[in-house]
Amino acid sequence: MMMMMSTNDMLMQLGSLLATIMFIKAMYEQYLPHHWRDSIRSFLYRYTERFVRIFSPYLDITFEEYTGDRFTPSEAYITIETYLGEKTSKKARGLKGNFIKGGKALVLGLADNEEVTDEYQGVKVWWTSRKSYSKSQTISWFPGTDEKRNYQLSFHGRYREFITKTYLNYILEEGKAITIRNRQRKLFTNVKEQSGSYSRGGLWSHVEFKHPATFDHLGMEESKKNTIKNDLVRFSKAKDYYAKIGKPWKRGYLLYGPPGTGKSTMIVAIANLLEYDIYDLELTAVKDNTQLRRLLIETSSKSMIVIEDIDCSLDLTGQRSSTTKNDKDKDTKEDEDDKEKVKKKLKEEGENKKSEVTLSGLLNFIDGIWSAVGEERLIIFTTNHIEKLDPALIRTGRMDVHIELSHCCFEAFKVLANNYLDVTSHPLFEKIERLLEETKMNPSDVAENLMPKSLEIVVDTCLENLVKALEKSKMDDQLKKDEEEKREKEKAKNEVKEEIKVEEQVLANGEIKHEEDTKNKP
Ligand SMILES: Nc1ncnc2c1ncn2[C@@H]1O[C@H](COP(=O)(O)OP(=O)(O)OP(=O)(O)O)[C@@H](O)[C@H]1O
Numbered sequence: 001m002m003m004m005m006s007t008n009d010m011l012m013q014l015g016s017l018l019a020t021i022m023f024i025k026a027m028y029e030q031y032l033p034h035h036w037r038d039s040i041r042s043f044l045y046r047y048t049e050r051f052v053r054i055f056s057p058y059l060d061i062t063f064e065e066y067t068g069d070r071f072t073p074s075e076a077y078i079t080i081e082t083y084l085g086e087k088t089s090k091k092a093r094g095l096k097g098n099f100i101k102g103g104k105a106l107v108l109g110l111a112d113n114e115e116v117t118d119e120y121q122g123v124k125v126w127w128t129s130r131k132s133y134s135k136s137q138t139i140s141w142f143p144g145t146d147e148k149r150n151y152q153l154s155f156h157g158r159y160r161e162f163i164t165k166t167y168l169n170y171i172l173e174e175g176k177a178i179t180i181r182n183r184q185r186k187l188f189t190n191v192k193e194q195s196g197s198y199s200r201g202g203l204w205s206h207v208e209f210k211h212p213a214t215f216d217h218l219g220m221e222e223s224k225k226n227t228i229k230n231d232l233v234r235f236s237k238a239k240d241y242y243a244k245i246g247k248p249w250k251r252g253y254l255l256y257g258p259p260g261t262g263k264s265t266m267i268v269a270i271a272n273l274l275e276y277d278i279y280d281l282e283l284t285a286v287k288d289n290t291q292l293r294r295l296l297i298e299t300s301s302k303s304m305i306v307i308e309d310i311d312c313s314l315d316l317t318g319q320r321s322s323t324t325k326n327d328k329d330k331d332t333k334e335d336e337d338d339k340e341k342v343k344k345k346l347k348e349e350g351e352n353k354k355s356e357v358t359l360s361g362l363l364n365f366i367d368g369i370w371s372a373v374g375e376e377r378l379i380i381f382t383t384n385h386i387e388k389l390d391p392a393l394i395r396t397g398r399m400d401v402h403i404e405l406s407h408c409c410f411e412a413f414k415v416l417a418n419n420y421l422d423v424t425s426h427p428l429f430e431k432i433e434r435l436l437e438e439t440k441m442n443p444s445d446v447a448e449n450l451m452p453k454s455l456e457i458v459v460d461t462c463l464e465n466l467v468k469a470l471e472k473s474k475m476d477d478q479l480k481k482d483e484e485e486k487r488e489k490e491k492a493k494n495e496v497k498e499e500i501k502v503e504e505q506v507l508a509n510g511e512i513k514h515e516e517d518t519k520n521k522p
């Protein structure tokens with residue numbers, strides 16, 4: 001009985017103790033200002049922690065939010081914040097949301113005074129996000145500047161070397177990779193110099209890069225597509241390899257082929273595959289070689305520098321090895337077209353004075369000493385006339401991969417049909433395959449014909465439209481061929497006539513001479 005009484009008493013006392021604690025906690029939470037609560041918490045934490053540390057085999061490393069400059073958070077702190085936000089958002093109980101500058105979505109981070117565990121190569125560590133208040137009594141104009149935050153990393157002392165050499169490196173690399181994955185990609189273009197000065201943003205201006213084209217949308221042979229994709233992915237993972245062979249981590253691609261064969265589309269697909277920014281360089285707007293170098297310096301890593309229609313951008317063909325007269329005659333018309341293109345480009349730019357960028361300036365841009373600034377970079381040229389480019393510009397080492405984009409083949413058509421009409425087979429496919437072998441049509445024209453002309457997609461109508469277009473193209477080819485043959489025949493006929501005329505003339509001259517000779521004979 002006595003035992004029962006004392007147990008009851010004890011329970012009652014425990015109950016009242018709990019009630020008192022709950023009451024104090026409620027008062028503490030309701031009336032104590034927020035920052036006081038944090039101060040008390042960090043005070044208790046600090047002193048118990050110091051006591052525990054005397055006997056503990058665990059070590060701590062602290063990463064302060066601000067080191068030196070009170071307005072710019074330290075890079076290490078931001079990288080750790082990013083890493084912990086992504087890696088621990090499933091484990092941590094307290095999280096906070098944040099928009100990273102230039103990011104594309106809300107990023108989660110560890111809430112203040114939260115602890116999470118992380119494991120790397122079998123080693124367990126603890127991360128704590130800590131917030132405290134500085135003792136400074138000065139009144140600050142800047143809200144929140146007396147708050148101090150840091151991340152504390154705790155681990156067993158036996159892993160000291162592993163943590164400082166391997167784990168922290170891994171955190172930095174991974175944090176940076178996450179930042180790049182979360183950033184909003186950009187499409188840059190070079191700004192034209194306005195009376196000796198640039199806009200405040202620098203030499204490049206940019207917009208958000210949002211283009212949906214991927215390799216899946218690209219009409220081309222599957223095997224060729226896979227080879228290109230594998231090459232790109234291998235390049236993006238070859239940081240150590242490039243360091244080993246002593247070359248800057250960059251690669252040149254030359255895309256060539258007739259208009260409307262998917263060169264620009266492929267550039268977008270590459271950027272989307274590797275998640276790179278695009279620097280679309282308009283060479284005619286670049287003043288000289290020095291400015292070209294400055295543009296290069298202002299580009300970031302994980303990007304591609306694109307120069308479209310390189311043959312029309314500048315007169316880079318001037319230093320080309322000499323061509324034969326026949327070649328020249330053949331090229332005359334195309335040259336005229338290209339000159340027109342260059343003139344048009346310059347006019348569009350409002351530029352009367354030609355750019356002073358030279359071929360050697362461009363070669364240096366691609367693989368001179370300065371080209372090693374930044375890393376993981378692609379340089380891509382496009383052209384409709386590969387034969388017009390100086391061999392030095394496109395030799396391997398500068399343009400490592402040459403990709404020809406050509407007229408639409410049946411395999412490319414099947415990709416387009418699947419994308420545009422969701423069909424993988426159809427009775428008309430056989431006819432289309434035969435027609436595509438008999439006539440040349442660019443993927444852009446095939447795509448245009450496959451595009452439904454009304455809201456309702458009628459597969460039969462679209463394919464019939466394509467068949468009609470292909471048949472027309474075949475007829476046009478035949479007409480052109482007939483005309484060509486006619487012209488050739490006419491030319492041959494005229495040549496024969498000309499020869500007969502010359503022979504007659506020679507004969508006539510011979511006869512006159514003969515008559516004169518007989519006359520003059522004594
Ligand atoms: N191989 C292709 N696969 C899918 N679509 C294509 C392909 N080629 C062209 N197209 C379509 O045709 C249009 C024009 O293509 P794109 O601008 O890529 O051609 P281009 O080769 O860059 O031409 P240009 O030499 O005139 O710059 C795009 O809208 C694209 O949708």
Ligand SMILES: [Mg+2]
Nearest residue numbers: 263264308382
């Ligand atoms: Mg193009």
